[in-house]
Amino acid sequence: MREPKKIECWRWTESNWRHPALEWRAARFITLGIDVGSVSSQAVLMADGQILGYGNLRTGSASADSARQALAFALEAVDMPESRVDCCIGTGYGRVNVPFSDRTVSEIACHARGAHFLFGPEVRTVLDVGGQDIKCIRCDEKGKVVNFLMNDKCAAGTGRGMEVFADLLGVPITEVGDRSFEFTGAEPAAVSSTCVVFAKSEAIGLLRRGWSREDVLAAYCKAMADRIFALVKRIGVQPGFAVTGGLAKNRGVIDRLMLKIGLERMGTPWDTQIAGAAGAALFGHAFCLKNQ
Amino acid sequence: MITAGIDCGAMNTKTVVMKDGTIIGKGLAPTGFDAAGAVEDSLNQALLQAGVARAGIRRICATGSGRNAVPVADESVSEIKAMARGAFCFFPGARTVVDVGAEEGRAVKLDDHGRPVDFAVNDRCAAGAGVFIEAMARALGIGVEEMGRLSLRSEREVRMNAPCAIFAESEVIGLIHSNIPAADISRAIYDCIARRIAGIIRRVGIHEEVVLIGGPARSAGLLSSLRRELKVTQVLAPAEPDFGAAVGAALCAAEEPR
Numbered sequence: 001m002r003e004p005k006k007i008e009c010w011r012w013t014e015s016n017w018r019h020p021a022l023e024w025r026a027a028r029f030i031t032l033g034i035d036v037g038s039v040s041s042q043a044v045l046m047a048d049g050q051i052l053g054y055g056n057l058r059t060g061s062a063s064a065d066s067a068r069q070a071l072a073f074a075l076e077a078v079d080m081p082e083s084r085v086d087c088c089i090g091t092g093y094g095r096v097n098v099p100f101s102d103r104t105v106s107e108i109a110c111h112a113r114g115a116h117f118l119f120g121p122e123v124r125t126v127l128d129v130g131g132q133d134i135k136c137i138r139c140d141e142k143g144k145v146v147n148f149l150m151n152d153k154c155a156a157g158t159g160r161g162m163e164v165f166a167d168l169l170g171v172p173i174t175e176v177g178d179r180s181f182e183f184t185g186a187e188p189a190a191v192s193s194t195c196v197v198f199a200k201s202e203a204i205g206l207l208r209r210g211w212s213r214e215d216v217l218a219a220y221c222k223a224m225a226d227r228i229f230a231l232v233k234r235i236g237v238q239p240g241f242a243v244t245g246g247l248a249k250n251r252g253v254i255d256r257l258m259l260k261i262g263l264e265r266m267g268t269p270w271d272t273q274i275a276g277a278a279g280a281a282l283f284g285h286a287f288c289l290k291n292q
Numbered sequence: 293m294i295t296a297g298i299d300c301g302a303m304n305t306k307t308v309v310m311k312d313g314t315i316i317g318k319g320l321a322p323t324g325f326d327a328a329g330a331v332e333d334s335l336n337q338a339l340l341q342a343g344v345a346r347a348g349i350r351r352i353c354a355t356g357s358g359r360n361a362v363p364v365a366d367e368s369v370s371e372i373k374a375m376a377r378g379a380f381c382f383f384p385g386a387r388t389v390v391d392v393g394a395e396e397g398r399a400v401k402l403d404d405h406g407r408p409v410d411f412a413v414n415d416r417c418a419a420g421a422g423v424f425i426e427a428m429a430r431a432l433g434i435g436v437e438e439m440g441r442l443s444l445r446s447e448r449e450v451r452m453n454a455p456c457a458i459f460a461e462s463e464v465i466g467l468i469h470s471n472i473p474a475a476d477i478s479r480a481i482y483d484c485i486a487r488r489i490a491g492i493i494r495r496v497g498i499h500e501e502v503v504l505i506g507g508p509a510r511s512a513g514l515l516s517s518l519r520r521e522l523k524v525t526q527v528l529a530p531a532e533p534d535f536g537a538a539v540g541a542a543l544c545a546a547e548e549p550r
Contacts (some may be wrong), residue, residue: 160458161458193416195418197427198418
């Protein structure tokens with residue numbers, strides 16, 4: 001008898017992309033931003049401040065290897081030799097371990113700058129929900145940080161917490177958002193435990209009482225929205241609200257959050273996971289211009 | 293007089309049968325999703341060991357987070373009172389009592405007569421509770437008891453930074469990948485939870501003697517990490533610390549109700 005294959009529900013699709021029209025040979029400065037996060041790593045290549053291509057993949061056990069793999073993934077999409085890169089800026093949780101970076105910039109500054117680029121200059125509040133932290137950043141019309149708040153001590157409200165739940169319920173993480181709206185009857189109340197470990201036991205109890213997986217997802221997405229809202233409220237919201245990071249792709253959490261905030265979030269054609277690396281590449285571009 | 297104390301906790305239900313201040317029977321059953329069944333199980337085990345019939349028990353007192361789900365109990369007391377009574381009975385020198393349960397951590401300050409004068413509770417975060425230890429042992433791929441033994445053989449201090457059980461799990465896996473010996477990781481795990489428990493204790497103040505009860509107190513590794521963290525000469529634990537609060541409840545049952 002064969003063992004049934006275990007589905008890894010936390011897995012999301014890794015991707016790379018190249019701009020169909022931009023040509024790196026024509027560019028004056030090629031800059032690279034590398035964002036090594038706790039869960040995902042991105043490399044964004046820019047030609048004179050425009051995105052040429054990027055690679056987005058899961059962080060492995062060693063930051064240096066993840067940085068290298070993300071870069072190789074981006075270079076592969078763009079089909080350009082690494083030697084063409086003029087300046088590389090590292091950011092994110094593993095930024096000190098990017099061996100080939102020329103300098104590092106904090107992820108707070110990079111996310112604000114990146115969101116300003118991806119969502120447009122009207123951005124004033126950036127919420128980044130990452131794998132192991134939540135950051136809420138207020139910025140000015142130039143994408144400069146005015147103030148920020150962060151939770152990196154507790155998994156409640158982070159992407160990692162959502163991965164744990166996706167695995168527990170056997171629902172692929174990319175489907176969590178939509179399925180959390182397929183609850184039966186009235187919308188369930190939020191899971192009451194803050195701690196992800198306790199929320200897990202609570203969820204198991206709810207399933208045994210006959211709740212559907214969708215009901216439990218709805219209750220957990222609501223709890224995450226509440227948790228994130230508490231942080232957002234502390235720093236104060238200004239219209240021009242952009243959400244970055246992997247969790248921006250989960251409408252189960254973000255739609256519920258925006259309902260509480262009473263605003264519509266800004267849209268972008270870009271992958272929300274690349275905001276930090278895009279910001280880093282822009283800092284690299286500014287650095288090249290200054291030193292030319 | 294024969295009395296019984298039942299501690300219905302988040303993970304296990306513990307019953308102690310006492311005769312004039314001496315333990316004559318003990319029983320333990322996983323609480324699971326059937327608290328009433330676990331109460332029956334553990335009580336029957338304890339009665340069997342004590343050689344006493346149900347009718348021979350004068351009074352039954354319940355405690356623990358499921359204390360209201362114990363229909364056989366004549367009365368119930370708070371976890372704080374039960375842990376204070378239990379620990380003071382084992383160690384009359386106890387002034388700070390810590391109970392590390394599966395999902396909660398509590399610290400109580402006692403006066404010279406064993407009465408609780410102050411307490412602090414953590415029931416929001418798994419990082420200071422027993423489930424943390426179990427989750428870390430699972431990540432390490434060994435049993436909890438083996439982890440406790442291994443930790444005492446550690447020769448090097450490795451610091452874990454994660455304040456959260458979910459993040460600590462990834463950190464343990466990271467340490468395994470960096471080829472850190474399992475003994476050093478085990479000690480790092482106990483140091484990590486000891487820091488969290490010490491945080492609860494500091495809210496009531498550290499006064500010797502410090503007594504630790506609850507299942508995790510069986511681990512010598514945790515006791516030594518906690519001793520280092522609190523900078524005290526020793527942290528005491530009874531031989532079967534799981535039953536600490538149940539003993540306290542049985543003692544409360546022996547007092548005439550006012």
